[in-house]
Amino acid sequence: MSNVYDLVLLDASGYLFRAYHALPKLSNSRGEPTGALVGVLNMIRSLCERYQPRYIGVVFDAPGPTFRNALFADYKANRPEMPADLREQIDPLREIVRALGLPLLIIPEVEADDVLGTLATRAEAAGLRTLISTGDKDLAQLVTDRIHLINTMSDSLLDPDGVREKFGVPPERIVDYLSLMGDSVDNIPGVPKCGPKTAVKWLGEYGDLDGVMAHADKIGGKVGENLRESLSQLPLARQLTTIKRDLELELAPEDLSPGAPDSDSLRTWYERIESRRLLATLEAVADPEASSGTDPQASPKIEVDYQVILTEADFASWLERLQAAELFAVDTETTALDYMQAEIVGLSFAITPGDAAYLPLAHCYPGAPTQLKRNEILTALKPLLEDPTRRKLGQNLKYDMNVLAGHGIALQGVAHDSMLQSYVLDSTASRHDMDTLALKYLGHQCIAFKDIAGKGAKQLRFDQIDLEQAAPYAAEDADITLQLHRSFWPRLEQTPSLKQLYQEIEIPLIPVLSRMERLGVRIDAEELGKQSRELAERIAELEEKSYQAAGRKFNLGSPKQIGQIFFEELGLPVLSRTPKGAPSTAESVLEKLAEDGHELPHLILEHRGLSKLRSTYTDKLPRMRNPESGRVHTSYHQAVAATGRLSSSDPNLQNIPIRREEGRRIRRAFIPEPGYRLVAADYSQIELRIMAHLSGDQRLLAAFAAGADVHRATAAEIHGLPPEEVTSDQRRSAKAINFGLIYGMSAFGLARQLGIERREAQAYVDTYFARYPGVKAFMERIREQAGRDRYVETIFGRRLYLPDINHTNQQRRQGAERTAINAPMQGSAADIIKRAMITVDDWIQREQPPVRMIMQVHDELVFEIANEAIDAATSQIRELMQSAAELKVPLIVDIGVGENWDEAH
Known part of the structure; x- marks a missing residue:
């Protein structure tokens, strides 16, 4: 387990109570009780010294009832009244915590556990590691790879494996475990006579609390009778036991930086409680030479x-x-x-x-x-x-x-x-x-x-x-x-x-x-100039056609004017609205209106696309040429895309559109030096190959191993046809399914993409999964793993965290699930081409062939290679790229050669 934590949270109320019962009943010369107070302060000091967190929060229970009392009037009704000598130590502890400069949290109407759960969950979503100092077993439900518990009284640290070892169930089943047993201290109803072993046994057999409840009639003996009699109150027990993780707190984990301690106030308090050990920490700070240690609460800035x-x-x-x-x-x-x-x-x-x-x-x-x-x-x-x-x-x-x-x-x-x-x-x-x-x-x-x-x-x-x-x-x-x-x-x-x-x-x-x-990379400025002039003519034509379709002139870049013409003058249907309630003219709306046969939205979309090509590429690229090299020099960014893919800017080479002829023409302006040609080496269907590798689906593996057209093979499987009888439309549908499933596409999305009814699309998906059960099993497995770990990994161990994977909002949760399915493929593809780039570059630096690696775009590498070296160099590049990873299916690299990038692609 890691000893490095960004955030330490302390269950101060819990520790004060436990210290009161576990430690000697000390008091100062005035007769004021101090034993629990000093014990907790020493625990705080030890924690800070040991873990030196960047952020820290000391959380107390607020006085008064909480939302759980509203759920269940008898919640904690059995708890005895707090002893007077313990109550006397609460306010002094809070004042000393404030003097230490530590953030203090007391949130009304909720318990400290809920504050701890919310802060830890937020911290995890922000990529921070959290340590919660507590002795409360309920908090074990919060444990993940990035949230651990420590009981400073027993010096035991709990990570997910530790929770399983201690309780017999994983963190995500702790709520069910506690609900079955109930809690006499908090007066939470459970199943009478159901102890830890019985709870673990039931959960092991039936999965979770719902599963136990569903199989209650199968459980014999007295404890089975008790379970059946308790069914009506178990949902309430679960509610009472579940720690809230979504409180609307004003403070975020990053706001919990410790401040400077108030030494004068601390001295006054330490003298009052007569703690020589705590006073010594102040002396060490005042005179650093007197001690090799430092005051962890002071969190001093590094002297520069x-x-x-x-x-x-x-x-x-x-x-x-x-x-x-x-x-x-x-x-x-x-x-x-x-x-x-x-x-x-x-x-x-x-x-x-x-x-x-x-x-x-x-x-x-x-x-x-x-x-x-x-x-x-x-x-x-x-x-x-x-x-x-x-x-x-x-x-x-x-x-x-x-x-x-x-x-x-x-x-x-x-x-x-x-x-x-x-x-x-x-x-x-x-x-x-x-x-x-x-x-x-x-x-x-x-x-x-x-x-x-x-x-x-x-x-x-x-x-x-x-x-x-x-x-x-x-x-x-x-x-x-x-x-x-x-x-x-x-x-x-x-x-x-x-x-x-x-x-x-x-x-x-x-x-x-x-x-x-x-x-x-070298560009042909004259070719771009020619394309720019042609685009300008086409853009002007589209403007005139748009005016004719609208019945008047208007500003094609004004959403307000477009909205007025669409919905007031032409009576087009309103498909969605802006947050302020106005009819939306977003691109997705225009696309749907164009699909439904409306002319003006189609013209505006085409106008926008061509205008962007002209302003972003044909007009701009010639101005971006370096005056000395005569070439354009992009910047590649390693730390932008969450999946590990590279991005580029100034110019952005990753986003040149190639689905339309005008976008492909821009690639014709990327040219080699005289005596060289451009070579494009592109991984073939790499994400599908990674899906085959990760899922282990036998039919998918066999198709790739045989070198088959995987889209044709998929169509053959879905339609029950020999591959040679598959039509082009059937292959197109299968291709949409193959790639759509990688991106978590639903039957609704597939229906829209193929222009078919949703039922027909669902039938395609159902048949696909029936023929490729390994793919379906992989998707189910990755969703479960993502929900448990809150991240997914690539083949090479890159992690993508998914803070919304267990979100209560269905849309956000489903979005995270789609990402969980896609990220291992897209991220592994990114890792593979990076490995290929390193290997190919090493060969170029070592052997010094007349080869220049000049561009990387998604799954493609582009080279400038001397004419006489084309055959030998392309053979070596293919071999190096195909050996960048060992998968269960072969990696295939398609290579093209040309006088420009489009010709080589």
Whole structure:
């Protein structure tokens, strides 16, 4: 079990009660009771010292009734009144917790358990690991891979396996287990004489509480009679036992950062309760040399020592330190965001947290101090930066690699990237930039670039910013990168599959993508210009036709005017409405209206599509050519798509539409250098092959093993025909089913896509699953596993977390289930092509053939290969790509060669 937790939650009321009964009845010289109070405070201190959480919450029960009392008037009616000497210790404990700077939560009308459950569940959805300190067995129902329990009195830690071992049932059956047994302390009705062994036995035989209730007539003996007599009250027992996880709390887990302690108040309280041990912790903070320990409650910020390197002596000293370091963080500051045009303004380094330096090299504002000469310094740094044995760390280090390459330095020894560590740990997190990560994981607000550079048209370049502001900003980048690494790396080490994925795929891919980006791709500006003019003519024609269909001129880009014409003037049906109640003109609405035969929506959709092609590609691509290389240079992003797929921007090469002729024509403008041709290597039906591998369905495996047309084979299975008698329409329907099921498509969606009745589509689906039972079993298995673990994995261990997989909202839950089915296929395909890129790049770097890997688009790699090397190179590329993974079915790569990308595809 991991010893690293982001959030620690304490069941303070529960511990105070248990400490009162378990510990000696101590009191101070005034006669005030202190035993339970001191016990809980020592427990809090120990927890903080041991786990050093970034977020912490101390949760108390609120006085008064809760919603459970409304459900059942006798809830907790048997509990004796709280002893007076215990009640006296509650307020002092709360005051001391506040003085410690720890977030204190007391939520009326619910129990502390519900607050703990809600916060832990929210934290899990945010990718955080939570430890709940409690002795309450009810909380075992909250345990997951990311939520654990600790009982500090017995020092026992419970993860999912621990729950099964202790109670005999998994966490998701704890509510059923408790409901069957009832709880005499809380006065929750259960089944008389049903103890733990009987509850475990019944749940093992019948699955869950509903299953036990459904088979009550089959259970003999007195306990069976008791069960049958208790059937009417078991649903209530389940309600009372179930911890709420969806309270509307004002505080999120990320809001529970500890504040600075009030030392004066703590001293007053510790003196009053006469605890020498607690007073000693204050002395240790006041005099650090008096103790090697630190006060965990203080959560002190790391003391920073940021230096500015302006002299040869300072540079020599830092260079020596960097050469001796096991790992150091490096970051570049530049003149531009475009890596092809950016020039280095300075570099920052960090070796230990809080100890960083900024090396300015090209600040040129009036009055700027004399700086070391950039060329000389970069020459001196080159051996260190190019040494593969000197381990480097960065945040989005690919950008720095590209910038350094522009100055003739080939960065090697890339060991870690904090952005990729965050991404591998939780790809579903919305952002992985430094500012977001620092605030989320370190509780640190980074210096914002706009605060030192301004914004808008008046924003300064980095070389124009005064060193007094630039140096702390730059040094902080390296320092925070190092601190993030120290937070993330232990988490990765706790999950070997994620660590392996990070070290064997994501980190090695950095230099591969860097080389691809800097190589770029050549485009034919004249061809794009011709296409742009033709698109403009077609767009103008569509405008005129739209005016004719509407009966007047209007702005085709105005939803308001379109809505007025559609629904007021033409009387088209209103299919949906905006949140404000107005008839919607969203693209999905236009598509449905066009499908129903309405002319104007069809014309507007075509107009929008062609206008986007023109503005995004035919007009824009020529302007994006680098003036020196004459090529366009995209940026590939590893930490964006949740499934692990790469994305690209400036330009976005992943989204060039190819379903229509105009989109395919854009690919004709992607051309090779003279003497070269473009080669496109595309994995054939890779996601279906992965489905066959994961499901193990025998018919699907056999179809791929035989090299059959899998869509034709599916159609043959569904219609009971020999493959040679399958019609093109039947094959098209089977293809829609094959790919639709991967994406979790329903019979309704299939009916809409094929233009058939829902009953007919459902019959197709039912027949498909009857013929491919392994696929259906896999889908059921993955839904169950996802519901239990709240994540799914690819073949190579990449995890996709699914916070909505058990959501009470059916639409959100079903969406998560569709993602659960698709993600292992799409994510595994992403992992496979990344492995292929690394392998192919290694061959190119090692053998130096006249081959350039220049683009990656979904399941396809595009190369620029010298004419004389085409045959040998394509053979090697196919072999390397097909061996990127060992599946139960063969990986097949289709390769095309042409004078442009469209011709090669």
